[in-house]
Amino acid sequence: MHDAPPDSLPATGSGPEGSGPEPLGGGLKQRHLTMLGLGGVIGAGLFVGSGAGISVAGPGIVVSYLIAGALAMCVMRMLGEMSAAMPASGSFSVHAERALGRWAGFSVGWLYWFLLVVVLAVEATGAAQIANGWAPAVPQWAWVLIFMVVFTAANLASVKNFGEFEFWFATLKVFAIIAFLALGLLAVFGVLPDTDPVGLSNLTGQGGFLPHGWSGVVSGVLAVVFAFGGLEVVTIAAAESDDPVRSVARAVRSAVYRILFFYVGSMLVIVTVLPWTAQQAGVSPYVTVLDSIGVPSAGTIMNIVVFVALLSALNANLYGSSRMVFSLAERGEAPKALLKVAGGGVPRRAVLASVAFGFVSVVLNLKWPDSVFLYMLNSVGAVLLFVWALIAVSQLRLRRRIEREAPERLVLRMWAFPYLTWAALAAMAAVLALMLTDADARPQLLWSAGATALVLAVAGLREWRDARVKSPV
Numbered sequence: 001m002h003d004a005p006p007d008s009l010p011a012t013g014s015g016p017e018g019s020g021p022e023p024l025g026g027g028l029k030q031r032h033l034t035m036l037g038l039g040g041v042i043g044a045g046l047f048v049g050s051g052a053g054i055s056v057a058g059p060g061i062v063v064s065y066l067i068a069g070a071l072a073m074c075v076m077r078m079l080g081e082m083s084a085a086m087p088a089s090g091s092f093s094v095h096a097e098r099a100l101g102r103w104a105g106f107s108v109g110w111l112y113w114f115l116l117v118v119v120l121a122v123e124a125t126g127a128a129q130i131a132n133g134w135a136p137a138v139p140q141w142a143w144v145l146i147f148m149v150v151f152t153a154a155n156l157a158s159v160k161n162f163g164e165f166e167f168w169f170a171t172l173k174v175f176a177i178i179a180f181l182a183l184g185l186l187a188v189f190g191v192l193p194d195t196d197p198v199g200l201s202n203l204t205g206q207g208g209f210l211p212h213g214w215s216g217v218v219s220g221v222l223a224v225v226f227a228f229g230g231l232e233v234v235t236i237a238a239a240e241s242d243d244p245v246r247s248v249a250r251a252v253r254s255a256v257y258r259i260l261f262f263y264v265g266s267m268l269v270i271v272t273v274l275p276w277t278a279q280q281a282g283v284s285p286y287v288t289v290l291d292s293i294g295v296p297s298a299g300t301i302m303n304i305v306v307f308v309a310l311l312s313a314l315n316a317n318l319y320g321s322s323r324m325v326f327s328l329a330e331r332g333e334a335p336k337a338l339l340k341v342a343g344g345g346v347p348r349r350a351v352l353a354s355v356a357f358g359f360v361s362v363v364l365n366l367k368w369p370d371s372v373f374l375y376m377l378n379s380v381g382a383v384l385l386f387v388w389a390l391i392a393v394s395q396l397r398l399r400r401r402i403e404r405e406a407p408e409r410l411v412l413r414m415w416a417f418p419y420l421t422w423a424a425l426a427a428m429a430a431v432l433a434l435m436l437t438d439a440d441a442r443p444q445l446l447w448s449a450g451a452t453a454l455v456l457a458v459a460g461l462r463e464w465r466d467a468r469v470k471s472p473v
Contacts, residue, residue: 024089024159024326024345028241030250032163035170036316037234037255038262041072042173043309044126045227046263047302048284050270055279057220058211059203059271062264064220067427069260072228074424075388077414078395080252083235085402085409087244090327091235092391097331099394099401103459106333108390109324110455112232115380115387116321117354120314121361122377124148127310130303144362151315152355155322158344159240162319169312176305177262180286184269187293195293202275211276222434222441227263229384230313231255233320240323240345249412318355326350379451381444382435385428386452392425 053061079092088094090109097105128143154161183192190197203209210216234255238248270285274292279285284306290298326347328334340349364373399417402409414421435441 024240024323024341024347027158027160027345028163028237028247030241030243030247032167033234033237033241033247033251034254035167035174036163036237037231037251038170038174038258041228041230041255041259042170042177042262043227043230043313044123044306045224046266047286047306047309049227050224050267051279051283051285053220053223054267054271054276054285056212056223057216058207058209058276060210060212060214060217061220061224061271061276062267063210063217064224065264065267066260067217068221068225068228069263071225071388071424071427071431072231073256073260074415074420075391076231076234076252076256077412078421078424079232079235079391080248080412081410081414082391082395082398083238084245084249084252084412085398085406087239087248088327089236089239089323090330091239091324092232092387092394093324093327094331095394095398096390099397100390102331102333103456103463104390104394105331106328106459106462107452107455108387109328109333111380111383111452112387113321113324113328113354114451115383116317116324117357118361118376118380120317120321120358121365121373123310123314123317124358124362125365127307127314130307130310133303141366144366147311147314148355148359148362151311151318152351154315155318155351155355156342156346156348158346159319162315163237165315166312166319169308169315172308173305173312174262177266180290181262181265181269183293183295184273184289187273187289188269192293198273200272202272206275206277218434219438221431222438225431226381226384228259230316231259232387233316236320236323245411252412318351318358321354321358322347322351325354375447378444378447380448381441382432382448383452385432386448389425389428392421392428396421 050061053064057064079095082095083091086095086098090105093105093109093112096108124144124147125140127147128140131143132138132140151165154165186192187195188198212219234251235248238244238251241247266286270279270289273289278292279288284302286305287299287302290302295301325334325338329336329338329350338347338350338353340347342348361373361376364376368374395414396418399410399414432445435445
């Protein structure tokens with residue numbers, strides 16, 4: 001691919017050169033991808049972190065989630081369009097290379113890999129903290145070790161194991177949200193024992209629907225937009241499904257609508273059942289609502305759900321990071337040793353490389369959570385938006401090319417192209433600008449910009465070196 005001009009589409013096929021199928025083993029079914037799309041983004045950020053958004057936006061958090069969710073839906077539609085037309089295990093990294101050149105594929109691939117392995121440490125540590133509370137005799141570091149070993153073994157065995165783990169994890173999370181929505185609606189209408197109809201008083205009282213005005217809604221967007229990260233793994237996994245083109249199209253179509261429904265629906269129930277001022281910092285708003293309507297052991301139930309959500313995210317991030325670095329190796333952007341594929345089609349060295357850095361991140365998180373690891377976490381804080389921006393730019397370029405050279409591949413199309421793509425890019429730029437003006441978000445943006453600049457510099461040096469080799473003076 002490196003010698004091919006970026007203005008030509010690859011031949012039919014999902015391999016790195018477009019000349020054949022991916023060397024990775026298939027095994028993911030449509031049900032795996034559908035539930036991965038639903039469950040991959042439903043995590044602790046929703047169950048626990050949404051409380052921070054409610055505190056700054058009040059009932060207006062519903063609007064914040066609508067705005068952030070609409071942006072995520074647009075990004076997934078763009079990504080789904082490209083992935084259905086050209087399935088590849090590297091997903092948007094491969095698309096960026098085809099659209100913009102080698103530097104773009106290298107940059108977005110390594111940035112996303114770094115993002116996943118750093119966040120993996122947060123998830124492993126969070127799950128270990130919950131497990132340590134249940135079984136204090138087992139130290140936190142031992143729980144981390146157990147989780148990492150279990151999920152490494154599952155990812156080394158076969159892609160079907162990963163799919164099954166994620167299917168059941170996602171099923172539990174989706175069931176928990178549906179049950180919460182049902183109980184919440186019953187409480188709103190006063191159907192539950194010892195409850196009276198709530199009406200809309202909590203949406204209009206305590207300062208009204210927008211107690212902090214539209215600035216609160218904007219702050220809410222900053223607080224929740226990154227909770228939608230994780231949807232991208234669906235398009236990475238699609239390359240290992242039985243029918244990549246149809247599978248990714250179906251998964252993207254179903255996931256974006258349902259996730260928006262779950263997120264916005266949950267927030268609407270939360271701020272309707274209780275006044276937004278009843279939410280407490282550090283306490284899951286789901287627990288607060290369930291406690292208020294008399295659900296026994298609400299805290300324990302949500303702890304279990306959050307625990308499963310963290311393990312699910314850990315599993316998905318380990319899978320996604322291994323496939324991303326494998327794809328980079330396919331294209332000569334990572335060591336060729338990572339291309340070793342086991343008999344079942346599993347890139348075991350890529351899995352081990354990703355989990356090895358994951359272990360390093362976990363150790364840093366356990367030993368220096370407020371110094372070394374905090375800097376690492378800040379350095380990936382805004383990377384998701386940079387990745388989304390490159391997805392949008394890649395889609396702008398590839399869509400025209402596909403329409404011209406292979407229109408039959410457009411089985412899934414971006415809405416209102418190119419206007420909605422440009423609108424999404426403008427929204428991302430606005431979020432980045434808002435982060436720059438927000439004292440809490442500014443360090444994340446600056447550190448992430450620094451990490452991105454470093455990766456871009458490496459990509460530029462590689463391009464310059466290769467140009468010197470091809471055209472010696």
